């Protein structure tokens with residue numbers, strides 16, 4: 001726990017022990033600690049079909065981008081680019097693609113060591129939060145709700161969309177040819 005408190009302090013946010021989550025605005029009683037605990041406790045009951053698989057990554061990206069103060073700044077590049085690839089390019093993400101994307105971003109970092117994506121203001125990072133996903137986790141519509149959550153977060157981060165699109169375009173040739181694209185509708 002201390003790690004993220006230290007990280008938040010470095011980013012100028014003093015984390016309070018109670019009330020709403022200061023980062024995403026979710027209506028919790030124990031603040032960000034409860035938001036993180038809730039997120040970590042969510043077990044999606046939805047089957048891991050190929051169509052549902054991207055939602056497992058989107059929820060990680062959406063939560064990370066709603067709480068950038070507790071992550072390193074390059075995490076934002078990674079999560080926003082993955083959102084772009086899944087939401088805008090319909091890539092059916094899988095576990096093998098994440099380390100490839102990390103490698104791509106590590107190379108990019110060398111060319112722009114000081115770049116920083118400015119997060120949207122605290123609590124203005126999409127209306128949906130981990131609370132909505134907790135409610136949805138037992139539902140057959142869970143995947144659709146996670147897509148909606150991720151879309152809200154992506155829109156809130158529109159100041160970084162150009163960088164994410166650039167990184168995504170540079171990464172796409174590295175995607176193995178067998179990886180599918182979701183049909184329109186998501």
Ligand SMILES: [Zn+2]
Nearest residue numbers: 021024026035
């Ligand atoms: Zn939160």
